[in-house]
Amino acid sequence: MAMTGRPAAPRGTGHEVDEDRRRFLGTAALSALVVAPGVSLLAFAEGQGRKQGASARTRWGLLIDTTKCKSSCTACVTACSSYNGWKNEGRPTDPQWIRKVQVTDPETGVSRSVPVMCQHCAKAPCVEVCPTGASFKRADGIVLVDRHICIGCRYCMMACPYKARSFVSEEISGQKPWAPRGKGTVEGCTLCVDRIDAGQVPACVQACAHEGGRAMTFGDLKDPASEISRALAEFPSVQLRADLMLDPGVQYQGLP
Amino acid sequence: MRAIHYREIDGSGGFWALVGLLALLLAAGLTAAYFMEHIGHIITGMSNQVVWGMPHVFAVFLIVAASGALNTASIASVFGRVAYKPLARLSGLLAIALLIGGLAILVLDLGRPDRLGVAMTHYNFRSIFAWNILLYTGFIAVTGWYLWVMMEQRLNRHSRMVGTVAFLWRLILTTGTGSIFGLLVARQPYDEAIMAPMFIVMSLAFGLAIFILVLMAACRAGARPLGDETLMRLKNLLGAFAAGLLYFLLVFHLTKLYEAKFSGAEAFILWRGGPYTVLFWFGAVFLGGVLPMLLFWLPPMRRSRAAVGWGSVSVVVGGLALVYDVVIGGQAWPLSIFPGMQVSSSFYDGVVGYYAPSLPECALGLGGCALAVLITLLALKLLPFLPETLADEGN
Amino acid sequence: MRDRPVILAGLALLLLLLTAPFWLGAVAHTGSALPAIPRAKGAHCVRPVAWMRKNHMKLLMRVRYEAVHEGIRNRQESLPGCISCHVSRLADGKYPSVTSSKFFCNACHQYVGVRIDCFSCHSNRPGSGAGTVAQSGGEARLVALAAIGNPAIVPPRVAGGSSTARRRREAPWRWP
Numbered sequence: 001m002a003m004t005g006r007p008a009a010p011r012g013t014g015h016e017v018d019e020d021r022r023r024f025l026g027t028a029a030l031s032a033l034v035v036a037p038g039v040s041l042l043a044f045a046e047g048q049g050r051k052q053g054a055s056a057r058t059r060w061g062l063l064i065d066t067t068k069c070k071s072s073c074t075a076c077v078t079a080c081s082s083y084n085g086w087k088n089e090g091r092p093t094d095p096q097w098i099r100k101v102q103v104t105d106p107e108t109g110v111s112r113s114v115p116v117m118c119q120h121c122a123k124a125p126c127v128e129v130c131p132t133g134a135s136f137k138r139a140d141g142i143v144l145v146d147r148h149i150c151i152g153c154r155y156c157m158m159a160c161p162y163k164a165r166s167f168v169s170e171e172i173s174g175q176k177p178w179a180p181r182g183k184g185t186v187e188g189c190t191l192c193v194d195r196i197d198a199g200q201v202p203a204c205v206q207a208c209a210h211e212g213g214r215a216m217t218f219g220d221l222k223d224p225a226s227e228i229s230r231a232l233a234e235f236p237s238v239q240l241r242a243d244l245m246l247d248p249g250v251q252y253q254g255l256p
Numbered sequence: 257m258r259a260i261h262y263r264e265i266d267g268s269g270g271f272w273a274l275v276g277l278l279a280l281l282l283a284a285g286l287t288a289a290y291f292m293e294h295i296g297h298i299i300t301g302m303s304n305q306v307v308w309g310m311p312h313v314f315a316v317f318l319i320v321a322a323s324g325a326l327n328t329a330s331i332a333s334v335f336g337r338v339a340y341k342p343l344a345r346l347s348g349l350l351a352i353a354l355l356i357g358g359l360a361i362l363v364l365d366l367g368r369p370d371r372l373g374v375a376m377t378h379y380n381f382r383s384i385f386a387w388n389i390l391l392y393t394g395f396i397a398v399t400g401w402y403l404w405v406m407m408e409q410r411l412n413r414h415s416r417m418v419g420t421v422a423f424l425w426r427l428i429l430t431t432g433t434g435s436i437f438g439l440l441v442a443r444q445p446y447d448e449a450i451m452a453p454m455f456i457v458m459s460l461a462f463g464l465a466i467f468i469l470v471l472m473a474a475c476r477a478g479a480r481p482l483g484d485e486t487l488m489r490l491k492n493l494l495g496a497f498a499a500g501l502l503y504f505l506l507v508f509h510l511t512k513l514y515e516a517k518f519s520g521a522e523a524f525i526l527w528r529g530g531p532y533t534v535l536f537w538f539g540a541v542f543l544g545g546v547l548p549m550l551l552f553w554l555p556p557m558r559r560s561r562a563a564v565g566w567g568s569v570s571v572v573v574g575g576l577a578l579v580y581d582v583v584i585g586g587q588a589w590p591l592s593i594f595p596g597m598q599v600s601s602s603f604y605d606g607v608v609g610y611y612a613p614s615l616p617e618c619a620l621g622l623g624g625c626a627l628a629v630l631i632t633l634l635a636l637k638l639l640p641f642l643p644e645t646l647a648d649e650g651n
Numbered sequence: 652m653r654d655r656p657v658i659l660a661g662l663a664l665l666l667l668l669l670t671a672p673f674w675l676g677a678v679a680h681t682g683s684a685l686p687a688i689p690r691a692k693g694a695h696c697v698r699p700v701a702w703m704r705k706n707h708m709k710l711l712m713r714v715r716y717e718a719v720h721e722g723i724r725n726r727q728e729s730l731p732g733c734i735s736c737h738v739s740r741l742a743d744g745k746y747p748s749v750t751s752s753k754f755f756c757n758a759c760h761q762y763v764g765v766r767i768d769c770f771s772c773h774s775n776r777p778g779s780g781a782g783t784v785a786q787s788g789g790e791a792r793l794v795a796l797a798a799i800g801n802p803a804i805v806p807p808r809v810a811g812g813s814s815t816a817r818r819r820r821e822a823p824w825r826w827p
Contacts, residue, residue, distance in 0.1 A: 054722035092303035092604060101601040103594045116593065116601075125442060131385035132378040138722060146719050147772055149374050152367015154307040155385050161442035163591050163603060166304050167367065169297035175774045177731040182772030183296045184367030197722045240593055244441055256597065370768075 053197070054140040059122075060191060060249060061141070061221035062205070063228050063237060064115055067254035068215035071113040074100060076216065079207030080117075083192065085176040086166075095166030097189045098204055103256055110256035115204070115216075118143055118164040118189035119240060119248030126156035126165065135186075141221075141249050142191050150185040157186060161241045164188050221249065260342045262407075262640035265478050275633060278626040285623010288616035289364035297367065300617045305609030306587045311365035314621030317462065317579045318358030318628060319392070319433055320455055323426040324463020325350035326399065328490075329406075330426075333419025339489060342643040343471065344415075348403040349641050350467055350632060351426075352396055357628030359392055361620055384435045391429045398422045407639070430456045437582065444521035445586035448512065454504040458575065461497035461544070465571035468494060470632065472565055474642055483648030484559065491564045495552040498571060502545040505578075521589045524608070525581065532585035539577020543570045584611055676764075686762040689747075689755050691737045697727045730769065735777040749775040 080098045081087065088094045098117035104110070120143045126135045127143065134150035137143050145156075145165075157165045165188040168181060178194040181187050192202035200206070201218045208216040219228035237251040265271070291299060302309040328347035332340035363369055379386045402422045405411045434455030440446040468490050475482040509526065512518040525536055551557055551567035588609040593599070599606035636642060667674075696703050698710065711730060717723040726732055737755040740746055747753035749770045752761050760767055 052723070053717065088602065090602070092305055092610065093298055095304070096603045099601050099603040099605070101593070101599050101603075101605050104598040106596075106598050114594075116605075125440075127380075128382045129385060129439075130380055131383045131389060132374055133380040134378075136720065138720065140722070144719065148715060148719070149371070149378055150368065151371045151375050153385065154367070155383075155436075157304070157307040158587070159440055159442055161591060162593055163304075163605065167297065167302075167307060169300075169302070169367075171296060171771075175772065177734070177774040177778035180772040180774070184293070185772070186367070193722065194724070197724050241442075241595075255594070 054138040054142070056139040057222060058139075059141040059221040060120070060196060061219065061228055062120075062191070062202075062250045063217040063231055063253065064250065065215045065217075065231075065235075065253045066112040066114050068213035069100075069113050069115065070213055071100070071102060071111075073113075073212050075207040075210075075212040076100075076115050076204035079203040080189070080192075083176070083203035084179040084181075084190070085174065086181065086187075093167075093169045095168065095187060097166070097187070105256040108256065112254065112256050114252065114255065116162060116164070116240070117204070117250070118191070119162050119246070119250040120189075120191060122247035122249070124246065125159040125161065125244075129155045129159040131155065138193070140196075142193055142196070143188075144190055144193060145186050145188065147180065147182065147185040147187070152184040152186065154186060161244055161246070261644045262345065262642060263644050264638065264640055265474065265636045265642060267637055268477075270477065271633070271637070275630065278630045278633070281626035282623050282630060284619045285361075285364075285621075285626065288619035288623065289369070292365070292616055292620070293369055299614060301612045301614045302617070303609070303611070305590075305604050305607075306584060306611035308583055308587065309611060310613040310617035311361045311620050311624075313576065313580045313583050314624055315358045315361040315365070316433065316583060317576055318354045318361070318624060320430060320459045320579070321462035321466050321575070322351050322354035322358060322459075323395070323430045323433075323456075324459035324461065325354055325467050326422060326426050327460060327464055327493075328467055329402070330419060330423040333402075333406075333415045334423045336416075339486070342646055343467075343486075345403065345406055345641040346471060346474075346636075347467060348399050348406065348422075349635050350470060351463070352399050352403075353628045353631035353635070354463075354466065355392060355396060356631060357624040357626075360627055361624035364620060384432060384439060388429075388432045388436065391425070391432050395422075395425055395429050398425045426459075427456060430459045437586065442591060443586060443589070444518050444592060445525060445582075445589050447518075448508060450504070450508050450511065454501075454508055457497065457500045457504050458578065461494065461501050461571055462575040464490065464494045464497060465548075465568040465575070468564065468568045469572070471646075472561070472568075474636065475646060478642070480642065481645045481647035483646055484561075485648040486646050487561065487564055488559070491552050491567070494568065494571065495549050498545045498548045502541065505540065505545075517592075517595070520592070524589045525585055529585060529588075529608075532581055532588065535577045535581045535585065539574055540581060542574070544574020544578055547574075587611075686752075686758040688758045689737070689739065689753060691755075692739060693736045696736075697732070730773055731778055734773075734775065738776055746776045 077096075077098050077100060084097060086095045086097055088096050098115055101114045101116050103112050103114050120137075120141055122137075122141065124135070124137055124143045127137050130136075131153060132149045132151055134146045134148075135143070135156045136146060152167070154167055157163075157167060165186050167186050168183050171183050172181065175181055179190070192200070192204075195202060205216045205218040208214060217228045217231055219226035221229060221232075223229060224233075232251065235253055237253045238255060239246075239248045239251055300309055326347055328340050329344035329351075330347075331337050332344040363372055366372075366375075375389060379389075381387070398418075399422055402415070402418045405414045405418045431452040434452035437446045438449055438451030468487075471490075472482065472487070474480070509522060512522050513526075525532055527533055529536075547570045548567040551563040551570065557563040588611060590604070590606050590608060593605065698706075703710070710728065711733075714725060714728050715730070717725075718729060738746060741753060750757070752758055754775065756767060756769075
């Protein structure tokens with residue numbers, strides 16, 4: 001199947017909806033009214049729907065400006081937890097797809113609160129070590145676990161330098177339909193891949209924009225015009241454990 | 257050189273009592289695995305901080321020891337030392353039994369052991385783990401072939417060739433096992449290529465120690481003579497392997513101490529790590545290396561069989577301590593995501609990981625060990641693995 | 652050969668034990684009713700029913716690969732899509748338990764004794780549109796709804812039809 005054009009790309013921090021998409025949905029709604037009563041707008045959109053999936057022409061990235069991130073704010077963590085249906089009750093076995101790490105320079109005393117999640121590395125160690133290939137990277141750079149073939153060996157958790165993955169160590173119920181997860185498999189931040197495929201920004205980014213300090217910028221690193229690319233061009237940023245040369249898709253500004 | 261006569265061992269009441277005891281241990285291990293799968297790993301001491309626990313300590317120990325147990329056979333076939341030939345069959349048998357025991361633990365600890373078929377059909381060839389699946393199953397096949405060639409008289413002439421294949425295979429296998437840890441760049445206590453050869457030396461020591469213990473027990477229980485010369489030869493070899501292990505530990509930690517990025521992790525293992533420090537110095541260094549050498553070579557104990565036995569026990573206990581220190585201690589040391597910074601979070605960043613082995617984990621680990629011994633015992637009973645006599649020549 | 656009768660009896664017993672599942676199954680199924688399949692909400696399935704009865708697993712395996720690995724998400728042809736149409740509230744207003752025979756998949760799967768483990772991870776009830784983060788605007792909610800499988804009715808697609816997805820390669824792996 002030909003991959004023509006970039007998939008409708010969500011840009012910015014959650015307010016702006018891609019122009020094409022808005023136009024398309026509008027047209028679809030109008031046509032639906034005219035053409036087929038009883039066939040819903042979404043069914044119609046689906047019938048004609050974008051069939052192209054993740055494309056290598058895109059690399060999704062996240063830029064986190066830690067100077068705008070307050071220690072007291074946990075909007076991103078709460079949003080991720082409620083959207084994806086994981087719960088942290090403070091036990092060492094509880095999953096944490098995203099967490100706030102308080103980072104302090106012991107000499108200068110400069111301290112920042114840093115959201116840490118899967119860094120969606122271009123050369124991800126978790127992908128390298130996974131014996132079955134369950135840990136994989138999508139064409140657009142999102143690193144995921146295919147829990148259909150994950151055997152629960154946890155080697156990816158040994159290999160990840162960011163402690164980004166959790167193991168589900170008990171029976172769970174009430175999963176969200178868009179975020180399947182279950183006992184005996186490994187999980188982690190998906191960058192809200194279902195939202196990205198539907199043209200939305202990740203839940204953490206949206207929450208940060210609405211209730212947080214607007215510290216997170218999401219977008220396509222391969223598009224020089226995207227907000228994230230412009231922000232990266234303007235201010236210096238760093239990747240965590242850059243010495244490992246894993247080329248993470250998540251970058252940080254203002255670290256101590 | 258007199259002809260060697262092999263014979264099955266006799267099944268006395270003691271034999272069957274031991275088989276029954278091991279079967280109970282195995283059943284306990286299987287029960288533990290059942291609960292771990294059905295309730296989840298929540299019933300173990302493992303967490304998101306220490307993701308590999310007691311099952312992996314036992315599994316790694318058994319797998320490493322398995323390749324080492326083949327030493328005696330290799331010395332006979334590959335290096336042509338005739339004196340070791342009567343021991344070669346037992347050596348091959350132990351190698352297979354220990355490996356099956358270790359693999360059983362590893363598989364039953366998986367989050368989804370029901371998906372073993374997936375692990376066998378989906379290979380990511382960039383993964384050292386995937387390579388190990390092939391290396392382990394291949395090792396069982398190659399060693400089985402080797403045993404066949406040794407035990408079938410018509411095929412005896414091939415034993416050198418097949419023995420060489422098995423010997424090379426075991427070197428690659430242990431390199432693979434060591435690389436599981438050595439290639440983990442994310443964790444400071446690992447991330448060192450020397451772990452691969454170090455695991456080979458570990459395997460030489462652990463495998464031979466277990467071999468000596470099984471040999472002594474089997475000869476004693478079956479009232480088969482075991483010559484001093486044979487035993488002392490094995491003892492000297494084990495002493496040399498223990499010294500080799502100490503040397504590798506020294507080089508490993510000296511290298512790491514020299515690099516600033518490892519200093520925190522090294523301080524943790526070597527002097528600030530509480531139980532992990534004790535395990536290293538008392539367990540790995542003293543029990544695994546120093547004590548056996550003293551027992552083997554101090555003048556008053558030069559000819560003592562008890563010293564050989566206790567020295568081998570010491571190597572096994574010290575070896576388990578070392579593997580525990582590597583597997584658990586290596587994970588307990590927190591990841592350095594922000595080097596040089598003080599960190600804290602709800603996810604135990606910057607905190608030494610807490611781990612206490614739980615009963616099901618220990619049961620699973622011991623069950624695997626029981627399986628290995630059970631396989632060995634039953635095989636000894638069914639097939640002629642052990643010579644009628646191992647008395648010294650001329651006696 | 653004094654042992655011959657004993658050996659033969661043992662072999663016969665072994666054969667009987669080995670084939671026990673078939674005998675027991677034959678006994679258990681004589682006279683038992685065919686499974687009662689709960690009715691779906693929509694008028695048509697995404698494929699003809701006869702095709703689905705035989706091939707639903709193939710469809711699920713393909714869309715699973717496409718959704719997870721390639722990011723191609725088709726709302727109707729997805730497990731949440733199936734659930735949203737095939738799982739309804741019972742008379743007491745509650746959704747059937749995932750272990751009960753009133754749960755759509757179980758009606759047949761329990762009958763034929765084929766265990767599925769989809770719902771150890773996947774949600775077993777229709778999504779409600781709760782997929783949005785609390786503060787998101789209407790548009791976002793719309794899209795989120797779409798992503799979780801809208802129970803809308805679409806004209807049936809014929810097997811081997813013109814769906815783009817059908818021309819894609821099969822998933823490169825299969826269950827053993």
